[in-house]
Amino acid sequence: MRNINPYIPQTGSIPPYFSGRNNELKLFETRIQTAKEGGNIGHLAIIGGWGIGKTSLLKELKTIAAENKCESKLVVCPEIKDSNEFSEFIIGKVISPTERIKIKSVNIMGSGGEIDREVPHKHPQVRLVDSLSEKWNNIKEETKLYALMVDDIDKLLSAENALTTLRSTFIELSMEYECRYMLIVTGAEDLFDRFAEYGMTEPLTRFFEPIILRRLNKEETRAAILKPLEKTSIEFENEVVDKIVNISEGHPYYIQLLCHRVYERTVDKAIDKADMGVYEDSFEDAINDISVTRFNKIYPKSEIEKTILEILSVSDEPLSHAEIAAEGLKRNIKSSSIGKPLRRLLDKKLVKQMEIGGKKGKYKIFDNFFNEYVRLKDQLQTF
Ligand SMILES: Nc1ncnc2c1ncn2[C@@H]1O[C@H](COP(=O)(O)OP(=O)(O)O)[C@@H](O)[C@H]1O
Numbered sequence: 001m002r003n004i005n006p007y008i009p010q011t012g013s014i015p016p017y018f019s020g021r022n023n024e025l026k027l028f029e030t031r032i033q034t035a036k037e038g039g040n041i042g043h044l045a046i047i048g049g050w051g052i053g054k055t056s057l058l059k060e061l062k063t064i065a066a067e068n069k070c071e072s073k074l075v076v077c078p079e080i081k082d083s084n085e086f087s088e089f090i091i092g093k094v095i096s097p098t099e100r101i102k103i104k105s106v107n108i109m110g111s112g113g114e115i116d117r118e119v120p121h122k123h124p125q126v127r128l129v130d131s132l133s134e135k136w137n138n139i140k141e142e143t144k145l146y147a148l149m150v151d152d153i154d155k156l157l158s159a160e161n162a163l164t165t166l167r168s169t170f171i172e173l174s175m176e177y178e179c180r181y182m183l184i185v186t187g188a189e190d191l192f193d194r195f196a197e198y199g200m201t202e203p204l205t206r207f208f209e210p211i212i213l214r215r216l217n218k219e220e221t222r223a224a225i226l227k228p229l230e231k232t233s234i235e236f237e238n239e240v241v242d243k244i245v246n247i248s249e250g251h252p253y254y255i256q257l258l259c260h261r262v263y264e265r266t267v268d269k270a271i272d273k274a275d276m277g278v279y280e281d282s283f284e285d286a287i288n289d290i291s292v293t294r295f296n297k298i299y300p301k302s303e304i305e306k307t308i309l310e311i312l313s314v315s316d317e318p319l320s321h322a323e324i325a326a327e328g329l330k331r332n333i334k335s336s337s338i339g340k341p342l343r344r345l346l347d348k349k350l351v352k353q354m355e356i357g358g359k360k361g362k363y364k365i366f367d368n369f370f371n372e373y374v375r376l377k378d379q380l381q382t383f
């Protein structure tokens, strides 16, 4: 019988073992208990980069909500053009068709019997408030809180007024109608900066309490690698585990991807312990996978930027501006041409500067996995 690979390198998938995030889970539990006891409802924004585990965390929070007998709904934000479309989307997701009919008839009676057509004739916020307050009236005997989870809220940023409508709706629902809704959204690392870009800084940053998701620590990373193996007949040698810990730097997607590939090759070779030979081949598979889905897209087009990345990728240590320039000279790049592209790489977050210690201010590629991609890309199958 073929062993089923427990690792799932797919965004939005439930991990085989949910590792770490203890503080985040505890914070949510506290917030939900306060809200259940009639206290303040704090809305949360889970923010972090691609593959860091936002969707997975939301799913865990949904379980906690259920354990606390709170209703919840998780919706993934689609591309939306304006607040009208947004309110229709939320109503469609939160309110079941039967509830919809009930609510419609209440609205019709309330508005003097006029028939509610498909074309929304009310302001989107009014429709949203009406529907959600009615929904709350239907469920308030059975639940003390309704957690609405909106994944990838970044997609709403460019939709005219959608985010401000969302915020005003939830303020109105709690102040005017005493509804107990908690909003939990996820967004990219720069979500709060982008609120500013769209001219909605203060109210939105105060409305959401940020939960910043970082990489897992070493211990949590080891658990994410090893726990799923307990249910299988496969083992990874210690050196392989150490390699995955180091190269992934605790990035949940990288961990799943590397482990998936190592597991696959181990089964294919009909052995029961992954060694470094298996790891080396699997690592190449993993880099090939991620080149296609991610790295090829973020790799710069500019030749000087590429060269700077290559210089950094082969250095064991972070380099200063002068050291990069010296290496650049060997590749026929004038020292004075380094500054601007280096700044662009920093802005794009492909390069970072060391923050503390003796190497403070020196430059390195933003993570080990991308460093390996830059170093090996010319040897990879996808090029
Ligand atoms: N805490 C965790 N422990 C182990 N694996 C995780 C954890 N969080 C996420 N993952 C895995 O990492 C990958 C990316 O997670 P995902 O939640 O989709 O990230 P995001 O929504 O931030 O892009 C998925 O394969 C998921 O199963």
Ligand SMILES: [Mg+2]
Pocket: 011, 012, 054, 055, 056, 151
């Ligand atoms: Mg996600």
